[in-house]
Amino acid sequence: MSRIRLKQIANFKQLDKELFGSSLLRNTDVVAFDVFDTLLFRRCDADDVQLGVARALGHSLGNDESSDIAILRVREQAYFDAAAENEFKGFDKDAHLDDINLAWVKRLAPNEPGRWSDLAAVARESKIRYEHWACFPNPATVPILQRLAGTGKRAVFVSDMYLGEAIVSDLLTANGLRQFFSAGYVSGDIALTKSSGRLFQHVLEKEGIDGSRMLHIGDNPHADGRRAIEHGIKAIVVRERDIPLKRMRFDHNYALQDRRWLGYNAASFASAASLQQVEPELHTIGRDVLGPPFSAFIHGLAEYCMRIRPDAVYFLSREGLLLKDLYDQLIATLQLPLPSGGYLCTSRLNAAVAAMRSFGWREITLKLGSHNKPTVSSIFSPLGFSRDELASIAGKCGISDIDQKFIIDSPTIARLVAHPILQDRAIRLGQNARNALHEYLEKRGFFNARSVVLVDVGWAGQIQEGLKIALSDSPAPIINVYYLGANQLAGERRRSGLNIRAYLADMEQYDWLGSATFEFVELFEIPSRALHGTVLGHNQGEPLFASEDSAERTPEHSDEPRIALLQEGICEYMLHYARYAAITKTSADHAKTYAINIVARIVRFPRRSELFFFSSLNHIANFGSSEHLQLAKVSSILSGKKFLDAVNNSHWRQGAAALGLGRFGALLLSLFQAPRISRTLPSQIEEQRIHDGASIAAWNPFSPLPHGFETDVRNRSFVLLEQGREASLHKTYRSPLTPFELAMLHLGLRATNLYLSVKKLNQFPADLLPLRAWLWREIYIRLPVHGKFGRLLRRVKRWITA
Template sequence: MMNTKILPHQLAMALEDAPQDLKILTLDCFDTLIWRNVHAPAHVFGDLGENGPTPQQRIWAETHARSRAALKEGRNEVLIEQIYGALLPGHEGEVHARGVAAELEAEARHCYGFAPTVALMRAAKARGLEIAIVSDTYLSRDQLRALIASAAGEDVAGLIDHFFCSSEYGVSKSEGLFKHVLKKTGVSPSRILHIGDNPKADLTPAQALGINAIHLVQFSETEQQRLRLEASVGSIINAGGARQAPCFQLHRAPLALAVPTLEDPAEALGLTTLGPVLHAFATWVAEEAEEFAKDGGKTHLLFLMRDGYLPQCVFEALGTGLPTHALEISRFTATAASFQDEATISEHLEMELECTDIAAIAKQLLFTEQEAKAIIRKLPSRGRSQAFAAAVQAPVNLRKILERSKAFAERLAHYVKVQVAPAPGDKLMLVDLGYNGTVQDKAEPVLRQALGVDVSGRYLVLREQKMGRFDKKGLIDGRHYASTALEAFCANVAVMEQLCTAAQGSVVDYDAQGRAIRAGNSIKARQSDVREAVQQGAVRYVAEREKAFVRLPSSDSAETRRQSAAAILARLMFLPLPSELAVLESFEHDVNLGTDSTVKLFDTDIAAQGLKRRGLFYMKGAERMYLPAELRGQGLSASLTLFTQHCFGLDLKYVDFCDRAIDLPIIVADGTDILTEKVKAYPTHDGYFMAAIPVGECRFAIGVQFGRLYDWVQVESAQFVPVSTFLSDKAARGDEPIDALPSLEGMEQVAPHLMRCEDQAAFMMVPPPVLANKQAMMLTVVFRPIAERQPSPVAASASPQVAPGAGAR
C-alpha cells in the first residue's frame, strides 16, 4: 500500500512505491512544482509597481470577481483578466491587459522550480509516463506554461503533456477538476498518481475518485511557525513607505528539503536560522570585494576572530575562490594599541567608567595586576570613578600607558604583517558581525601608519555610536533601517556572538614572532560541542541551497537577501522558538575584555519574577544578555511589546501599562500617629498587582489590610526601593531592592506565598528598613488576589432582603 504523505527530500523517489502500470503523473503546480520566494502568494502583490494596485486592492478585486462569477455564471473560478476587470472598472481591455502582464511579470520574478519535483518529473519521463499539471489557478493554460518555463526552464515545461487549470474548467480540484482529468485522458484512476501540497485540494478529492494521491508535506508545524513568525517580524522590521513590500523568504526551499533529515536540534538551529543569515552576509561581502577589485590593487579579506569564525566558514563554503584570513584582533588588543596621547586615554575613560568595572579598565590601560591593585586600593569610597581617572592620568601613569601602548601597537602591526603579508597600498577588508566597528576604529590608524594600507569594515549589523570617518558598511545598517531598529538588533547581539565564535580564548597580546597570545577559554566543553553542531548546520545550509533550486528566481538579489536575513535575525533575537531555547539554555557569554568573566545568556526565572513585580515596564530597564529569550513562555504579547518598543523606540512609561487598579487599604504608622489610607495597586502580569507606597526616609511602618478585600491572597514580594530609581529606565548600582521583613496579623501562610485571611481585620505589617544613608524609599507590595472576601452568613441574615411590595406578617 502506498504512503499518502511524502516529504520534499523524498520526492525524487516517489515512483518507487507506485503501481507498476502507472500511466500518468499529475502534479499540483504552486508549492509543488513552482514555489515562490515569499511567505504567502498574496505577498507577490506587493511588487506590482508604484502605479499598480496595493495588495489589499488586488485581494478585494479577486473576491469581487469570484462573487460576480458565482452570481452570474454559477461558478467560483475566474480568469485573471476577470480579476483586473473588477479591479479597474470602466477601463478598456488594453488597460486590463497591462495589469495582467505586470502581475505575470511579478510572478515570474518570484517563482522558481523546486529541484526535487523536477527530478521526479525526469524520472517519470524515463519510465515512459505522461505528466499533467492540475492546478487551482486563475491563470490560463498558456499563462501557466509560460510561468513554468520562466521559473524552471523551457526544458522543464517541455516535460508536461497536459494542463488542467480550474479557471478554464470552472471548477476547483475539490469541486470536480479531477473528473475532467479522467475524462480528457481516458486513463483509469488506478493508473494515475497525483502529488500536491494541499490535502483538501490534492489528497481527498483525488482519492475519492480512486486516483493514487500523495500529500506533499512542505513543512512541519514547527517550521510553519518559524516562517510565520519571520514573516510577521519582517513586516515590522522592513516596514516603510506607502506600499507593503513582499516578505521575502529565500530559504523556504532549502529548509523544506533539509530539515526533515536533521536529528540534532542544534544543527537544525544552525541550518534554519544562522545559515540563511550568514549566506546573505557572505554573498554581500563577496560582492563588496568584487567592487573593491575594480579599483585595482589587492584586497585581503580578514575575518576578525573570534566572532568572525562562522562567517568565514560560510563564506568559504560558497566557493567564490577569494582567499580569506582568520585575523585575531579583539576589542581588548585593538584598544590596547590605540593610546597615542592623553586625549585618546581620556576618551576611553569617558566611554567606559560608567559601565565597566574599574579593575577591567586598569587592565585595558595596560597596568600590571600589582599596579592596578595599588591604584584601586587608594581610591575613596565615594567618587571612585573620578578619582581613578585622575590617578591614571597622573604624569607617571600616562607615561606608562603611552609607552606600553606604542609597543603593543608595534606587536599588533607585526602580527598582521606576518599573517597577511600586505603590500603598501593594499586594501584590508575587516569582516565581522559588528555592531559598532570598535576594533576597526582602534586598529585602523595603527595599521595605516605602520603598514601603509587602506582599511575598510564590512559587518553583518552596523550601528555606529559616532559619525565615523572610516569606511564601514553593514548588510543591515542605517542605509536601510531606522536607528531604533538597529538598536533592536544590537540589543541582543550576544546570541549571535556565542553561536558564531571560535572555540578558543580571546587574543590578549602578540609575541615577537607575530603569533597571537590567547587567554584561557572559559566556555564549558558542552557549550562548545553544541555550538559546533550549530555551526555545522549553518555551513550545511550553503550546500542544501544549491540542491533546492533548478534556477534561482530573478528577484534573488542582494536587496531581497538583506530583507530576508533581517527578518530571520530579528525573529531569532525577539521570538526564539522553544526548541531553540532548549539548545541555548546552558549557554554563557564571555564579555571579551581581556578577562575570563562570563554571564548566563538568559534566565527565564528572572523574567518571570520581573514581570510579576514590575509588569511589562520591567523590560525597559532590564539589562540582560538575551532578554527576549527570558520572556518566551510569558505570552506573545510580552515578546511583541518588547520588540515593537525596541524597533520603533516607543516612549512607553509605567503608567501606560496601568489600565485598571485596585484600591488597597493600608495603615500608616510613624511611632506616634496611625492613619488609614488607600493606595492604588496596578496590574503587572499574570493576574498580579503592585502597590507602591511612599515611606519617606524609612520613617513609616505600613500595614497592608488584605483581609478587608480577600479571603485568600498570594503575596509575591514586599521590597523597599529608592524613589529616585523606582520609575527610572535604568537602575543605578547600589540601588537594588531591599527585601522587607513583614509580620502577619490574622493571616496564615498555608503554602509559599499563599495566605489565608481569617477575617476582615487581617493585615500584613511591614516595618521600615534600617539604612546607613537616609533617602526617600518606596515599599512595593506585589500580590495576586485568589478569593475575594464574601459577606458572612450572619451578616447576610441580619439584613434580610424583602421583595418589593411585600408586607410584614
C-alpha cells in the first residue's frame, strides 16, 4: 500500500494516455470517477447557484434582494446543523439536500411550520433547476468513457455531494454520461465522504473488491488523491480546473461589489462549454460578439414591458423575427407574465407609401437619407413608374436624364414633384397601401390592443412614424417604440410626439461606447435579417415580399448560410444568458455595460477575421431601389487620396481604416471625428421616466398568432446552417474582449477626451469596464492565495478595487 504514489496530471488530454498508454488498467476491475469538476463542469461559481437558490427562497418569503446574502448565511448554519446531527450518530459531517433545506426553512420561518414543506420544495426545485442549467459535460471524458466501456472494466461515480445519487444521476443523464456507469455513490445519501476516506471504504465493500483492484480519478489532491491511496486505491488527480475555478470565484466575488461585472459573468456562462473546443468561427462571433448586445437589448425591452404593460408586443420585419425569438426565450426562462411576441410585416418603403397623401417634402427626405448618391430615378422609385414612364414625365418638366444627381432646390425638380400625373399616382398608391395595411393589421389583432410596443433595431423612427400617420384616420392603439439605438432624427421625431425609447445607444444620451452602434449600424441590421425578402405591401391581409429573384434580393442569398450561423450563435447566447439572469437576478442595466464595451471593441478595434467577414457582407438599400451599399472599401494606403475616399464612402469607416492601417488606423479615425460629433450632438436629455401602464386588473395582454410562413423561414434556416458550417472556418475559442483590447478602449477614450479638451469641446462619458479589476483578476488566478503571499495579494486587491 505504501508503494502507491499519487499521480497528478495537468489536464484531461493527458488522462487518455495515462489510462490506455500504460499498465494502469491491467490489474484494475473498477474505475471510479469524481463527478463535479471531473465529469461535469459548471459554467459559473458554485456560490452563484447557491445564492440564486437563496434569492428564490427569499422571494417566496416576501423578502427583497437586500436579504439574499443573509439568507445564504442562514443556509450555511442549516448545513452545519444537519451535518452535525449525522456526525453525532457516528457518520461524517455531511447531509442530504432535503435535510439541509428543511433545517434552512425552519431557521428562516420558525413560527410558520405550515409553510416548511412548501418552502423546502422551492429550495429543492430551484437548486436542481439551476444545477441543470449550470452543468455541462467535460468533453475530454466522453471519448475516455467510450473507450473504457470497450475494455469491460466496471465504471462507477463517487462524489462528495449533498445532492444525493438520484439528483447526481439525473445531472449525468441530462449531459449524456450516466449510461457509462454501473453504479454511483454519493456522500449525501449515507453521510460518508471521500474527504474522510470512509466513502471509499463503503465503495470497496459494495463493489466487493480490494483497493488494489480500483482506480479513482478526480480533481482534489486530498479527497480524490491521498484519501484514496490510504485505502490502497490507485489515484489520478487532474488539475485542469484549478485556474478556471479561481477565475469563477473571483468573478462571483467581484460581481457582488460591482454589479456591472455580471454582464461579463453572463458572457463567460454562455461560452464556458466552448473553451478549448473547435467551433465554426461565425457561430462563435454570433454567440460571443453579437449575443451580448442583442440579449441586453431584449432584456431591456422585457423590463420596459413589465413597467408599461402593453397588450401586445410586435417585432418589425425583417430584423424582428430573430428579436421575437430572443424575446420569447427570455420571458419564458425568466417566467415573466408578458405576452409572447408577434411578427409584424412592414418596411420603410411600405410604411412610407401607406403614409403618403401626396408626394412632397417628407417623401423626398426619406429617400434622400437612404442613398449615397441620390438620382431623380431613385428618389421617385417608390411611385413604381417604369423608367420610360418617368423619363417621359421628367422630360416635360425639363429633365433630360433621370439618372442625373437629384438637386433639391432645382426648379425642374420642383416642376416634376408638382406634376399632376405624379401626384395622382402618389395619392392612389397611398390610399391603396393604407387600406391593405389596415386589413393586415386587423388580421394580426393590432386593433384589439389598447397599447402596443413596436420593436426594431432602430435608428430614425421612419417606419413607426409612417404607421402612425397611416393610421391617423381611424382609432388605433397607443404606439410605443423600443429601439436598440436612436439617432438624431429619432430624437426629432421623439420631440414631435413619437414615443421612442432606445436602450444601447441614444444620441440624446450620448455615451462614447454605445455611440459606436451608429458608426456601423449594419453590424445589427444584417445579422438579424430574416431569410425572406423585404415587405413591399399587403394583399388580402397577407404580406407581399420581394421575389427571391429580384435585383434587391438576389445578392443576399450568398450571405444567408453565414447569417444563419450567426443567428444560431446569438440564440445560443440568449439561452444561457436568460438562465444566468434567472439564477443571479441580473438586470438589463447590469448586462448593458459589458454589451456596449463589446460593441465599441468590434466597431472601433476589429480583429482581422471580423473585419474581413463583416466587410464582405452584402447590404441593399431596400427602399424602392436595389442600390448596393459598400460596408468597408479596401484601398491601398500608398495613394492617400484614394484611401481617404474609400474610408469616407464606406458605411463602416473604422472598418475601412482598419483594412488599410490596422487597429491603429481605426483608433485615429475615431479620434479625429470626435470634434465633429461633439459639435453636432443634440441637446442631451435625462433618461426618460417610464410611466406605469395599465393596472393589473385592466391589463389585457394577448399573443398574436404567428404567420404561416414563419415556420418555413425557420426550416430553411436549418438547411442553410449546414451549408454555413461547411463554409465557415473552425477555430478554438478566444475571449471576445481581452485585457489588451479593454486597455485599447480605455486608451481610446482618454485620447479622445484629451483631444476634445484641447479643442475646448465637451468630453464624452463612457461606461467602461474597470481595467484595474481585470488586471487583478489575471494576477489572482495565476498566483497562490495562501500564506504571507496571499495576505500581500489581498492588500493589493483592496487597493485595486477601491
